Amino acid sequence: MPYLIPQNIRYAPHMAGGVKDASTDPGAAKIPETDMTTKQIEDRLIKARVSLLIDAPWFGNLATRLRFIDATKWCPTAATDGRNFYYNRNFIAALKNGEVIFLIGHEVLHCVYDHMNKKWLGDRNRVLANIAQDHVINLDLIDASIGDQIRLVEICADWKYRGKIWEEVYDMLKEEVEQNGGKVPEGNYTLDVHLDGESGGQGDQDSDDANDGTNGPIRYTDEERAEISEEVREATVQAAKANGAGNLPGGVKRLIDHLLNPQLDWRELLAMQIQSVIRANYTWQRPSRKGMDAGMYLPSMDREQTIDIAIAIDTSGSISEEMLRDFLSEVQGIMGQYNDFKVELWCFDTQVHNRVTITADTVSDFEEYELAGFGGTLFECNWEFMKEHNIEPKKFVMFTDGYPCSTWGDEFYCDTLFIVHGGGYGKPPVAPFGLTVPYSREEGAMAA
Numbered sequence: 001m002p003y004l005i006p007q008n009i010r011y012a013p014h015m016a017g018g019v020k021d022a023s024t025d026p027g028a029a030k031i032p033e034t035d036m037t038t039k040q041i042e043d044r045l046i047k048a049r050v051s052l053l054i055d056a057p058w059f060g061n062l063a064t065r066l067r068f069i070d071a072t073k074w075c076p077t078a079a080t081d082g083r084n085f086y087y088n089r090n091f092i093a094a095l096k097n098g099e100v101i102f103l104i105g106h107e108v109l110h111c112v113y114d115h116m117n118k119k120w121l122g123d124r125n126r127v128l129a130n131i132a133q134d135h136v137i138n139l140d141l142i143d144a145s146i147g148d149q150i151r152l153v154e155i156c157a158d159w160k161y162r163g164k165i166w167e168e169v170y171d172m173l174k175e176e177v178e179q180n181g182g183k184v185p186e187g188n189y190t191l192d193v194h195l196d197g198e199s200g201g202q203g204d205q206d207s208d209d210a211n212d213g214t215n216g217p218i219r220y221t222d223e224e225r226a227e228i229s230e231e232v233r234e235a236t237v238q239a240a241k242a243n244g245a246g247n248l249p250g251g252v253k254r255l256i257d258h259l260l261n262p263q264l265d266w267r268e269l270l271a272m273q274i275q276s277v278i279r280a281n282y283t284w285q286r287p288s289r290k291g292m293d294a295g296m297y298l299p300s301m302d303r304e305q306t307i308d309i310a311i312a313i314d315t316s317g318s319i320s321e322e323m324l325r326d327f328l329s330e331v332q333g334i335m336g337q338y339n340d341f342k343v344e345l346w347c348f349d350t351q352v353h354n355r356v357t358i359t360a361d362t363v364s365d366f367e368e369y370e371l372a373g374f375g376g377t378l379f380e381c382n383w384e385f386m387k388e389h390n391i392e393p394k395k396f397v398m399f400t401d402g403y404p405c406s407t408w409g410d411e412f413y414c415d416t417l418f419i420v421h422g423g424g425y426g427k428p429p430v431a432p433f434g435l436t437v438p439y440s441r442e443e444g445a446m447a448a
């Protein structure tokens with residue numbers, strides 16, 4: 001008797017938000033029920049894991065921490081909660097060896113990217129989030145040559161999403177759904193069941209095995225879910241230290257770099273960058289103390305506490321009102337740190353708007369500054385504007401969400417600092433030149 005597995009398993013109990021399931025076409029892969037035992041299936045999974053340890057040790061190392069659980073009663077393919085690898089015997093038996101390796105790699109990346117963490121979801125639709133995450137993971141695996149792409153069932157792997165983070169893919173999918181009358185376009189089929197640690201076991205809650213993963217996903221408290229996320233982060237770092245970050249997807253490399261090399265607070269970096277443009281000279285009015293200690297009179301440094309920079313605020317349609325308030329607050333904070341300054345300020349979308357020159361004497365004018373634009377996005381217009389008006393800033397600071405429609409600008413014209421507000425994506429892009437400082441909201445603005 002064949003085992004029928006839906007090619008689209010987005011039926012999981014998260015179908016809210018007005019998105020219609022594309023699985024109304026009951027296309028299904030006919031998979032025979034296997035005669036293999038749980039022990040035989042797990043031997044196959046272990047063999048695949050050993051192959052990963054040899055050929056892709058970073059993946060293999062992380063795969064060894066996942067405990068195999070036969071979840072055939074409730075799981076049509078596979079799933080993970082960060083600690084366990086749930087599998088369906090029939091599905092594993094029907095896969096080729098390379099596809100099993102791909103499947104294990106898929107669950108490993110769900111753990112590494114912390115896709116079980118509800119805080120990343122926000123008010124997004126669960127269905128589209130799951131699809132977006134699968135696109136990113138599957139393309140990562142294909143790029144890194146982890147096993148063989150699964151052909152038994154259709155999976156999400158559209159190359160137009162290559163190199164993007166899942167939140168960005170989500171926004172693109174959302175737009176497609178809206179254009180498609182609320183229905184998810186065909187071809188967006190998730191490979192596995194996506195868990196968030198909330199779904200409880202489906203067996204007798206009083207029985208000993210009610211929460212062992214065989215009758216339903218293991219239930220976790222909020223504290224346990226946070227503990228699992230921390231365990232995965234530590235394991236990710238240790239695997240990178242032990243095996244390096246050689247042939248890994250770009251998204252994984254960025255994550256590992258962030259974990260291994262925590263960055264300075266963004267405001268500290270911003271202050272350091274602006275401080276670097278303050279001119280300094282020598283003065284005899286205050287001799288150097290070091291020279292006096294040695295019996296010599298030498299000049300000391302006379303640093304002018306004046307900044308002369310240009311600031312551009314991205315006012316394209318992708319910038320929310322909340323982000324604009326953040327940008328204005330930080331601009332005010334920059335000026336509030338110095339007794340004397342000259343700031344060329346403007347906003348832009350596809351062209352520059354409302355250029356003003358603000359000094360310490362005219363700082364009150366900033367309170368009346370009006371934003372304009374709110375159209376498309378063209379970063380190049382800033383450099384064209386500066387060249388046209390002979391503006392040659394020692395430091396050009398751009399507040400943006402980091403999503404230009406074309407290029408990022410002229411890397412050779414001036415020293416540029418991009419302050420990138422992640423907005424809805426959480427993990428902002430990095431500019432190909434200059435310095436990119438990820439914005440994060442903290443208690444109080446810079447001016448506080």
